[in-house]
Amino acid sequence: MIRFIIFIAVLVALDIYAFQAFRFLVRNRWGTAIYFIITAFVIGGLFYQFATGDRRNWSAMTQFFIVAFIIMLVGKLVLIGTMFGEDVFRSLEGLYYKITGKNSSYILPSRRKFISQLALGLAAIPFAGILYGVFKGRYNFKVLKYTLHFEDLPDAFDGYKITQISDIHSGSFDNKEKVEYAINLINEQASDAILFTGDMVNNEAAEMEPWKDSFAKLQARDGKYSVLGNHDYGDYVPWETPELKEANLERLKEIQAEIGFDLILNDTRFVEKNGQRIALVGVENWGAGGFKKAGDLNKAISQVNSNDFKVLLSHDPSHWEKEVIQHKEHFHLTLSGHTHGMQFGIEIPGWFKWSPVKWRYKYWAGIYEEMGQYINVNRGFGYLAFPGRVGIWPEITVIELRKGPKPA
Numbered sequence: 273m274i275r276f277i278i279f280i281a282v283l284v285a286l287d288i289y290a291f292q293a294f295r296f297l298v299r300n301r302w303g304t305a306i307y308f309i310i311t312a313f314v315i316g317g318l319f320y321q322f323a324t325g326d327r328r329n330w331s332a333m334t335q336f337f338i339v340a341f342i343i344m345l346v347g348k349l350v351l352i353g354t355m356f357g358e359d360v361f362r363s364l365e366g367l368y369y370k371i372t373g374k375n376s377s378y379i380l381p382s383r384r385k386f387i388s389q390l391a392l393g394l395a396a397i398p399f400a401g402i403l404y405g406v407f408k409g410r411y412n413f414k415v416l417k418y419t420l421h422f423e424d425l426p427d428a429f430d431g432y433k434i435t436q437i438s439d440i441h442s443g444s445f446d447n448k449e450k451v452e453y454a455i456n457l458i459n460e461q462a463s464d465a466i467l468f469t470g471d472m473v474n475n476e477a478a479e480m481e482p483w484k485d486s487f488a489k490l491q492a493r494d495g496k497y498s499v500l501g502n503h504d505y506g507d508y509v510p511w512e513t514p515e516l517k518e519a520n521l522e523r524l525k526e527i528q529a530e531i532g533f534d535l536i537l538n539d540t541r542f543v544e545k546n547g548q549r550i551a552l553v554g555v556e557n558w559g560a561g562g563f564k565k566a567g568d569l570n571k572a573i574s575q576v577n578s579n580d581f582k583v584l585l586s587h588d589p590s591h592w593e594k595e596v597i598q599h600k601e602h603f604h605l606t607l608s609g610h611t612h613g614m615q616f617g618i619e620i621p622g623w624f625k626w627s628p629v630k631w632r633y634k635y636w637a638g639i640y641e642e643m644g645q646y647i648n649v650n651r652g653f654g655y656l657a658f659p660g661r662v663g664i665w666p667e668i669t670v671i672e673l674r675k676g677p678k679p680a
Contacts, residue, residue: 287311290348292355314340329443329479335659342658343402347395354394358387398662405616405662410655411450412665413457418639420646420671421678422604425581426548430675434583435463435492437668438609439471439501439652443479444659452486454653454668459491461670465543466492468533469609470501470557470587474656475509477524487531494543498533499554501587501610502563503656536585538568540576550581553603559610560590567591573601583607589635589649597642605646605671612652613637613664627664637664 287308294307318341321334435458445451458466473479480487490496504524511517528535536554543550553576558567567586576582582603584596589608596603613636617627629636633649640647651667 283315286345286348286352289355290351294351311344314344330657338658339402339406339660343399346398346402350395350398354390355387401662402660406660409661409663409665410659411447411454412661413454413653413668414665415457415461415668415670416638417670418648418672419674420605420639421674421676422581423675423677424579424604425673425675426545426550427675428545428548429550429581429673432550432673433461433463433465434607434671434673435461435466435668436469436607436648436650436671437466437653438469438587438607438650439612439654439656440468440480440487441471441474441503441652441654441656442483443474443476444655445483448486451483454666455486455489458668459489461668463492463670465494465552466490466496467552467583467585467607468496468498469585469607469650470499471503471609471652472498472501472524472528474503475506477520477527480524480527484527484531490532496531496533497541497552497554497585498528498535499585499587500535500537500556500566502557502559505557505564505566507564536572538566538572540572540574550583551576552583552585554585555591557587558591558595559588560594563588563590569595569599576601578602589633589647592647593634596647597645603645605648605673607648607650607669608635609650609652611636611649612656615652615655615658615661615664617662617664619663 318337321337325334506517506520525535538555541552553572555567555569555572557564584603584606586606586608588610592606596606611629611633614627614629619625635647635649637649637651648669650669651664653666
């Protein structure tokens with residue numbers, strides 16, 4: 273309740289500030305009324321949908337209010353950012369003229385009006401971007417390819433290709449043709465193994481039933497392997513009995529088998545070639561903070577030798593940060609997901625990437641290296657809550673393992 277009150281207070285404060293720009297351009301009661309009516313309608317509608325809607329299967333109306341709220345919030349944040357800069361400048365300018373005794377221009381309404389118009393124009397840019405993200409971006413699949421070098425990679429696995437997918441969230445899908453396109457795209461990579469790093473569903477195993485046949489088409493020479501993510505346990509919806517919740521999880525495990533995934537639960541699978549092997553280590557979900565910590569890394573590697581080449585599947589990248597990097601065993605490559613890149617951000621490949629999720633996760637998208645160990649944080653195959661993606665596109669990762677030192 274305290275967090276809810278704080279959240280409402282912040283929204284009210286933002287609205288009051290953003291309204292200062294709006295009222296400079298629309299100086300009548302009707303404009304003011306329309307501004308606050310729309311704001312109250314969007315926020316009230318969103319809270320009503322969350323309070324009364326089906327948390328297992330969000331309706332089109334709930335998704336409408338989510339999109340409307342995000343458009344409104346991002347637009348107002350742009351508006352506030354622009355106006356705040358003008359207010360700071362005016363304050364400093366006013367202080368300067370007061371100290372020097374010179375004539376001041378900082379209160380000129382014409383400049384304030386121009387800044388207000390500029391702010392409203394800039395606020396329209398994310399509006400267009402969010403609409404694109406809803407109608408096109410959520411299925412704008414990208415194949416990202418990386419080559420990683422390891423001096424202790426077994427010779428037989430030089431050139432070995434792994435395709436990673438993560439965060440399917442099948443309960444959000446509404447376009448079979450687009451999903452089938454992505455599955456074909458995965459198969460076109462002709463990888464040796466497909467590794468799925470968790471969150472097959474939003475809440476219930478039943479969400480995956482309509483998509484089983486599609487995902488069963490995935491093909492890889494050495495098999496398809498998977499782990500569980502935090503959403504796969506059904507922890508975010510109420511269950512009438514603990515037995516129903518457990519039955520849901522068991523059904524999800526059965527579905528994974530029916531699709532052809534070898535689900536690794538705190539265990540290891542070995543892939544062998546020409547008398548050599550690599551270890552595919554899979555842990556259950558382990559996340560920092562309040563997330564489920566079912567992952568048991570020591571149990572998972574109980575059959576693994578220290579000199580084995582290890583690829584770890586762990587859904588939440590905070591596990592790598594908190595436990596894996598400093599572990600006595602060396603995990604050559606960890607594959608994670610979970611963050612979705614927040615489904616919102618800016619990326620210029622090879623140069624720049626940013627998303628608000630970086631304030632929550634140190635490792636949130638792409639390849640990172642620490643202490644001679646790598647992690648890839650996949651941006652996710654599907655989407656959750658916000659039915660779109662803006663700047664952070666759904667990802668299919670292809671990683672080629674090469675033997676030898678890392679190029680200079």
